[in-house]
Amino acid sequence: MSGGVACAQEATFSPPFDFPMIFSGNFGEIRANHFHGGLDFKTGGTIGKPVRALAEGYISRIRVTHGSGYVLDVTYANGYKTINRHLSAFVGDVARRVEDLQYEKETWEVEIVPEPGEYAVKAGQVIALSGNTGYSFGPHLHLDVFEAETDDYVDPMAFFKKQVKDNVAPRAEGIMLFPQPGRGVVDGTSERRAFPLHPKQPITAWGTVGAGIRAYDYMDGASNRYGVHTVVLEVDSVEVFRSVVDRFSEEENRMINSWTYGQYMKSFIEPGNTLRMLHASNGNRGLIDINEERPY
Known part of the structure; x- marks a missing residue:
């Protein structure tokens, strides 16, 4: 990747869902001993909504954990990384690989770090299904966005302003x-x-x-x-x-x-x-x- 890291204004992301975006939580909310690190997208009270890749990149980490449930990390070519939490399922080859590993290790909690480019993704490609797994208060997608160069949490809203309907003042x-x-x-x-x-x-x-x-x-x-x-x-x-x-x-x-x-x-x-x-x-x-x- 040349030319340094793109800033939020230059980099573009397509939305993770193909329905209107409404949030149950936003970036930086005051929580006990920490800031809320991402955006919580509502999924209409249901699980199984297709979660899409935001840009061109590759799946960089696959996890099943008690805390965040099914988790998928994606590294994008535009200088950002994301973590998708509380998913209900992975899809395609990733789903099969996780299931095989769970059987092999005889444990629900697994972690896979694929080779860069092993699971390439394009904007709009379905990469998982939304869910309510881990410590989740209801069906939703928690999306963290990181600047790859600094590993800082950054506000994902900067990428989605055009798609968000919001006329209510703080x-x-x-x-x-x-x-x-x-x-x-x-x-x-x-x-x-x-x-x-x-x-x-x-x-x-x-x-x-x-x-x-x-x-x-x-x-x-x-x-x-x-x-x-x-x-x-x-x-x-x-x-x-x-x-x-x-x-x-x-x-x-x-x-x-x-x-x-x-x-x-x-x-x-x-x-x-x-x-x-x-x-x-x-x-x-x-x-x-x-x-x-x-x-x-």
């Missing part, structure tokens, strides 16, 4: 203020405090304070709520912080605990948190200095 549902120990006070206390989006009384604060927000995204045709992609904090119309949930590495996963408090996303960077998705532009890690008696 909604904020609450804010939390974090007075910094010994340096800030909010409504007379140095403890963190949660507030409704439209408090009945003005919030009074002094000193150095961090802000956080609880917010969710929504989409047409689904009752699910999703993680939000971008949060911007402005003070007096000047941006001081921005979080953009577009990629992360395996090593960054645990830092979700430093960025979040429950379902609140902090709009400031805690010491030692090196999450690349957090961007403070005020030279103060996104923390706000309240040092004048006036509305902010």
Whole structure:
């Protein structure tokens, strides 16, 4: 592969299904001790929907595991890799090879790493059937997308925006203020405090304070709520912080605990948190200095 790795805007993927795309979960949702690494595609409450290859490439790993059920990894020529989880079945030669190995080893859990190109695929080719295997909460396809060069998890939505029908805006549902120990006070206390989006009384604060927000995204045709992609904090119309949930590495996963408090996303960077998705532009890690008696 020459010319380096294609970026998400340049690389193209066809959809994994030939029916409208609706999600039960999206990239980067806040989970216990980790970010949700991919997109969860709904399959109409049924299993056995044909799952298609997204581009030209080859099947690079075949697994049956208790955690993710039937799993298929695909390496694509455009610089990306995918993992398809919770499948109900493989197809063709792959299905026969897995079954033979299960009989031979007398075990359900197996792993095969084929030679590159042994199982070549083209865009739109059926590579498996969707399912509900492993630790799955209902029939769906979990699709992880990785940048091959860095092994970063990347947001698959960048590839499917044109096919997704979504006119529903994200909604904020609450804010939390974090007075910094010994340096800030909010409504007379140095403890963190949660507030409704439209408090009945003005919030009074002094000193150095961090802000956080609880917010969710929504989409047409689904009752699910999703993680939000971008949060911007402005003070007096000047941006001081921005979080953009577009990629992360395996090593960054645990830092979700430093960025979040429950379902609140902090709009400031805690010491030692090196999450690349957090961007403070005020030279103060996104923390706000309240040092004048006036509305902010």
